[in-house]
Amino acid sequence: MADQPLAPALAGDERFALLSELLDESLAEIDLNVMLVYLIDLVKPKLLPVLADQFSLLDEAAWMLAESEEAKRNLIKSSAEIHRFKGTPWAIREAIRVLGFGEVKLQEGFNDRVYDGSFTFDGTYVHGAPSAWALYRVFLRRVITNDQAALLRRLLLSVAPARCRLVSLDYQSAPIRYNAVARHGGQYNYGSS
Known part of the structure; x- marks a missing residue:
């Protein structure tokens, strides 16, 4: 928040300036590396x-x-x-x-x-x-x-x-071809399960 100063209308109010300082302090303590795992x-x-x-x-x-x-x-x-x-x-x-x-x-x-x-x-x-x-x-x-x-x-x-x-x-529209690549040893069936 320190990088982004308050709008002039808010900067004149002491309450918003204090709130901005509190947010800066609390956000500075957050470790962003923990949240990076969700990338x-x-x-x-x-x-x-x-x-x-x-x-x-x-x-x-x-x-x-x-x-x-x-x-x-x-x-x-x-x-x-x-x-x-x-x-x-x-x-x-x-x-x-x-x-x-x-x-x-x-x-x-x-x-x-x-x-x-x-x-x-x-x-x-x-x-x-x-x-x-x-x-x-x-x-x-x-x-x-x-x-x-x-x-x-x-x-x-x-x-x-x-x-x-x-x-x-x-999956009968994509049948197994009889070209010795797939074997009928129980791993595949004839297109429907």
Whole structure:
């Protein structure tokens, strides 16, 4: 505050001058290095778990899914906002996006379809089930392993609306090619989990 003098109208009043001096004294004692830890992009990688613990992320499936340093930093930075909008489609999309799985498509409400020829009843929708309004499916654009799918399911339990139930994580649009890079040894499946 000493660097910024009081406005002329306030400087003439002795009360404001004393208040300014008190603020200067109290702010001079504050150690700003303690607050620098919240500049998440500047924190050393070994301190990221400490920050994650402060945001109650260490026991979360999201922290286990954040495999890269960048994903961990992004998760810490956006955890408060995701928590604020918890229970919304935006929170689901954002949590998956922040973890590096890319954009996703959500399919909600499986029961509001009629036989009008605009789609086929191939198991994607349920006809005549009033309770199917609470079902949803997540379509990913990249392949995930079975253990990632299990962690994503746990993450969605904490982020999605409590009244909704996940039917499947679907990534059939990004299938595994038969080129000997991925093996069917239980780590991957055929595109839906």
